[in-house]
Amino acid sequence: MTSKKDIENALKAFSSNTLSYNAIHLFDTLGYNTIRRQPFEQKNYAYFEEYYLAANTHFNAEKAKVDQWQSIDLLFQLSQEEVNWSKTASAVFEKTIIESYLFFAIQLTAADYSRTDLAQITRELNKVFAMPVMVLFKHGVSITLAVINRRLNKKDAQKDVLEKITLIKDISIENHHRAHIEILFDLSFTEIQRVHKVSNFVELHNAWQKTLDTKALNKKFYKELSHWYFWAIKEVVFPIASFDADDVFNATQNDKVREHNAKNLIRLLTRILFVWFIKEKNLIPDELFDENYIKAHLIKDFAPHKEKNYNTQTQRSEYYRAILQNLFFATLNQTVGKREFRKDKQHRNVTNLMRYESYFKDPQAFLTLVEDKVPFMNGGLFECLDKPDPLLKGKQGGDVILYEDGFSDRPDNPLRVPDYIFF
DSSP, X not given: OOOHHHHHHHHHGGGSSOHHHHHHHHHHHTTOOOOOOOOOSSOSHHHHHHHHSTTOSSOOTTTTTGGGEEEEEXXXXXXXXXXXXXXXXXXXXXXXEESOEEEEEEEESSSOXXXXXXXXXXXXXXXXXXXXXXXXXXXXXXXXXEEEEEEEOSSOTXXXXXXXXXXXXXXXXXXXXXXXXXXHHHHSHHHHHHHHOOOSHHHHHHHHHHHHOHHHHHHHHHHHHHHHHHHHTTTOBOOBBBOOHHHHHHTTTOHHHHHHHHHHHHHHHHHHHHHHHHHHTTOSOGGGGOHHHIIIIIBTTOOOSOOTTOOGGGOOOHIIIIIIIHHIIIIITSOTTOOOBOOTTSOTTOTTSBOOGGGBSOHHHHHHHHHXXXXXXXXXXXXOOOEEEEEEEOTTSOEEEEBSSOOOOOTTOOOBOOGGGTO
């Protein structure tokens, strides 16, 4: 039975040993029978050309970028014997016939390739063989899996028409994305069997394509996001106009309060999605999302998981306040070089200086972490919406703040965005 931890370990192994060894280990981990092997004696393009391209006039070496093939190897063949299907394992479905599958591994010289580049190499490789080929590419510190859709030629039943290439691209060997681990788990043989009930190679092929299909992945992503939203909306409280904790906590059934919380949670999601996008561009430190790093280096007594008898009203929302709010309002919305914590009893209403200094083990370490990498984003998305009331003044003539985001050190701040909703 494949586990996600096993998949993570199989990916980490790509940093050492040979590509062929690690690729076979990954497919073994995913539950595929890799016993039918015929590895290349020399794992290079010259060997591949001599033994497979002599009579092939369709393969285009330039499109296949063979000058960038550091190595190539035939990993294994998956046939009826390896999957223990019945004698009807080959099937014709939607003008496709598949009786077995080949698995290749190619190591490329550059670190980064476009989807078009990898798709074109996959297409050229599939021109050589009668059966479809799944390709595992290694490029830089990432791997990519590619599978092609083939259908029978209307005029010549002995030939296939090569159609769409489906990829799971840029799977990091070291810094695994949760989504990539989920997709690889969904590709595991036991999970494919459980979900799709496959009984022949066409059904297996279609299950792979459905699992890797971008539209299906997007649908799954938004479904999970929707589930998270409807769960989280019951857990969060955002301040309304002014701090009155009793009113906010006791009015959770009020339509106006529910609408207010919903609007703020959607805004929070929008900010997080944008932050994640620029994090993927290496503009936000990964450490800010690493639970172990946060616990060890950033937040005091960080315990983000919900426990029995958990008191939500006394939960301090350390992660949202100290990490995310400071990232949103006092980092992304503050010029590089001017980022600092608000001085005690000063700058009370300045919303682009950091708060919650007491939450940190080492406030300066957090400042250094974000200052060294995070850019100033000159836009409205990360502007704090807490504003002075244009009419009201306090007892001593100071501003009365209308709180929307609740970016405040005040002990009566009713803001509640519990750590456990992020972890």
